[in-house]
Amino acid sequence: MLSPYMFDKTIGGFKKRGLYRVLRTCSQFKSSKLVLDGKELINFSSNNYLGLAGDPVLKEAACKAIEKHGCGSTASRLMCGNLALNEELERRIAGFKRTEAALIFSSGYMANIGVISALMGRQDVIFADKYNHASLVDGCILSRAKLIRYPHKDMKYLEQVLKNTGKYGRRLIVTDSVFSMDGDIAPLPEIVKLANTYGCIVMIDDAHATGVLGRTGRGSAEYFGIPEEAVDIHMGTFGKALGSFGAYVAGSKKLREFLINKARSFIFTTALPPSVIGSVIAAISILEMDNTRIKTLNKNADYFRNQLRKKGFNILNTETQIIPLIIGENNKAIQFSKFLMQNGIFAVPIRPPTVPSYTARIRFSITAAHSKEELGYTIEIIKKAGKKFGITQ
Ligand SMILES: Cc1ncc(COP(=O)(O)O)c(C=O)c1O
Known part of the structure; x- marks a missing residue:
């Protein structure tokens, strides 16, 4: 029998170590703001990097798809959940990513x-x-392959282990392109070079790069000027910059065919609802038409990073819209976040196991929707908080 004591012990342990988590009930009505407990706050915790989640064009596309196809897809893709709309989105993704083909999944996970x-x-x-x-x-872990984790972005170490690891079947190098809690970028050119030298497949997770990196938001390959085919598997999500939900895997036609037949999280799940697919197609169309939002996002992120660095905050080596303000102790990070909230700013603390021990941080997520005034005000409050909590002088 399930004992309540078991829960109390685990939860009590989380509370003691400053690792207890609670759900907050938010309502979001403007892209740079949210309402929490009746209070309007500037939101720095969303991944709505281009402010597309509330865009009228996406909303209209979602409503049209509902009108035409209903609310649910009613089955998995391999049963009767494969609308022409799903395949249209896959063609659009392949075009956007400049790959032969793409396959959509129900989420990035x-x-x-x-x-x-x-x-x-x-x-x-x-x-x-x-x-x-x-x-x-x-x-x-699920694959049961031998897993070798190399120190963050350490290409010398990676080369060493690639050299010394023989006698295996397939070899895969897999990495985030934009690291979700640190905001820095994986050295893709070196990774591709090592993969070619040591016979590896390359998979990159462009979850935080899609719609963001590169002149037209096509992701990390565009950012580095690497031909798309140099990366075997491009994965990205629709739930962040594209303002909706779901994910894609882009690559060769053969890869798509293989995944349709072998990827269990594709086969054994209900297809994405038509409204989601409609809204993602609209988001891709917006991106293909104009990159103004990307430029604004970059300008906002550059400003925020530069200001924090100038004031002596440790924001690691971030180069992107994800800006980690390192606090250290878990409880101090919680208090820091509370202080921000009291001053109208919503930015949640990130603690282990999401990040390494003693590197608890506030993760600021900058978007194209933030105004210069909102960013400037937030910098001033962070400065005050920095002094109050002994993070800066
Ligand atoms: C790097 C990265 N990959 C994958 C995912 C999972 O994507 P999804 O939220 O669509 O499941 C996330 C975030 O949620 C992420 O940050």
């Missing part, structure tokens, strides 16, 4: 566990950045 566990098995070996997203880690 499902894409990552599905792809890695389909492709890799006991006889294979995976080389993974230590800071990879949990969904990639879970995919690696």
Whole structure:
């Protein structure tokens, strides 16, 4: 029998170590703001990087898809859940990513566990950045392949282990492109070079790069000027910059065919609802037409990073819209976040196991929707908080 004591012990432990988590009930009505307990706050915790989640064009596309196809897809893709709309989105993604083909998944988590566990098995070996997203880690574990985690972005170490690891079947290097809690970017050119030298498949997770990196938001390959085909598997999500929900895997036609037949998280789940697909197609159309939002996002993120660095805050080596303000202790990070909230700013503390011990942080997520005034005001409050909590002088 399930004992309540078991829960109390675990939850009590979380509370003692400052790792207890609670759900907050939010309502979001403007792209840069949310309402929490009746109070309007500037929101720095959403991944709505381009402010598209509330865009009227996306909303209209979602409503039209509902009118035409109803609310649910009614079954998995392989049963009767495969509308022409799904395939249209896959063609649009392939065009956007400049790959032969694409396959959509119900979420980024499902894409990552599905792809890695389909492709890799006991006889294979995976080389993974230590800071990879949990969904990639879970995919690696699920595959039962030998997992070698290399220190964050350490290419010398990676080359060493690639040299010394023989006698395996397939070899895969997998990495986030933009690291979700640190905001820095994986050295994709070096990774591709090592993969070519040591016969590895390359998979990149562009969850925080899609719609963001590169002149037209096509992701990390565009950012580095690498031909798309140099990366075997491009994965990205629709739930962040594209303002909706779901994920894609882009690559060769053969990869798509293989995943349709082998990826369990694709096969054994209900297809995405038509409204979601309609809204993502609209988001891709917006991106293909104009990159103004991307430029604004970059300008906002550059400003915020520069200001914090100038004031002496430790924001690691972030180069993107994800800006981690390092606090250290878990409870101090919670108090810091509370202080921000009292001053009208919503930015949640991120604690272990999401990030390494003693690196609890406030993760600021900058968007194109933030105004200069909102960013300037937030910097002033952070300065005050920095002094109050002894983070800066
Ligand atoms: C790097 C990365 N990969 C994958 C995911 C999972 O995507 P989804 O939220 O669509 O499941 C996330 C975030 O949620 C992420 O940050």
